[in-house]
Amino acid sequence: MSAPALYRDIVLEHHRAPRNHGALAGHTHAADGVNALCGDSLRLELRLDAGRIAEYRFRGECCAICTATASLLGERVLGLDAAALAPLQQAFEALLRGEAAAPGLGGLAALGELARYPARRKCAQLAWATLSAALAGQARTTTEKDPA
């Protein structure tokens, strides 16, 4: 199959071999992201060291888009100051709205095709929402707001 652009190589590769995958013993922050309607379920565990994301691990049962985003997100935010993530998340949201990828997004820019898939955006947003929840000390979050 010539994969549609949404499932470009980097996305498929992170789906098949997600980075920072698994559980994190001794985590300082954690949250569950659950999209019950479509069936994505993500567990994210972090260890913060002096405000910086020192370790990041995720696991769960998710679609390829959600898994790849969680994996790419981990690569991007490791080592960053947790307080400095807001501009990055805003750049990602702008990307999903169809705006050009900001240079700082790194591999996450591969998800820009989601601008053409409104129904699938919540899959990519789940990783971000779960990260924000974990940092805010909130146990559980979702990106499903649409009626079912």
Added chain:
Amino acid sequence: MSGAFDPELWRRDFPVLKRQVHGKPLVYFDNANTAQKPQVVIDAVEGYYRDYTANVARAVHSLGEQATAAYEGARDKLARFLNAGSRDQLVFTSGTTQAINLVAYSYALPRLQPGDEILVTQMEHHANIVPWQLVAARTGATVKAAPITPEGELMLDRFEAMLTPAVKLAAVAHVSNVIGTVNPVAQIARLCRSRGVPLLVDGSQACPHQRVDLQAIGCDFYAMTGHKLFGPTGTGALWARREHLQAMPPFFGGGEMIRTVSFDGTVFADPPHKFEAGTPNIAGFIGLGAAVDYIEGIGLERIQAYESELLAYATDALLGVPGLRLFGRAAHKAAVLSFLVEGVHAHDLATLLDHEGVAVRSGHHCAHPLMQFFGVPATARASLAFYNTREEVDAFVRALDKVRKLLA
């Protein structure tokens, strides 16, 4: 006879089936969600708007009479189609959901007492669960569900055992929207009648695929929708026993449902108009009448025989896909195939199949309790109609194979 059924002949009647999606011929396998419309239905709707737009039942001018004749003519057609007994037993609604809610609020709500029960099944659509929960919450009644087998068949002995004196209403799908199980509704109706329990049958998925004979079924209420029957959206009907319709108070008040109105008291119209307040979806029901004529022209018996062959073909083809799990293997089932492929999420399946031109639904199919029963959050679902072909099934399986190789 089924050998004489040529779907290509009927496909020509559906303009959308000529479409391409992502450069591939459309394979529309989402018929349980909504069905495509033949040109005669589109023409009937357009004809009303173009040639004789007028309100019904209140204008004496020519256009009004023509519109009323066409609108009420659709009721006659649908009554014959369902063997309704009398046209007056057929209340037009916006669809199955409104039909069930009408029974919930006008029939069940005034009768339910604390401790009463409403009996449904594990395989119901949310439209046949949530309205009962809403009236149960107001009255202190409870909703309980009869279990199903792993194959997706209703456990009839358990259903019967659950029909205790506390049960004041039973509500059962004629055909499951997720797994295609055809429930033995005539047998269920006999059980219910022997216990004096009124039975509502949700016929949403049955009417397009098999002959529905309301006299033979013997239920108390039957809810159906037009848009799955190749008619316009926003059309449907509630059939009910005459004594129920007489006893039920109207749910919506307004014009068209009254005989006289004064501040000392209002006299309602007779059923079915008592339940049809306000200007109805006139164009929609005229279109539904055209859809019924169209289906009768093909013959539901022929449709059923062909779809049953196509289901067997599609089932064999799907079972040949490595890692594919099929949900629902009832002995008597309609052409609905819910499935998952190992290592592939249902939403990735649907997105990638769409890129191959194949439209299937993914998700929970408005049936959370059934998903919980199977222990999965979501499935992909291919639902077939008489205009689908073996070649389309082949294209679907080829597309599935590509998706599997890409993701799994």
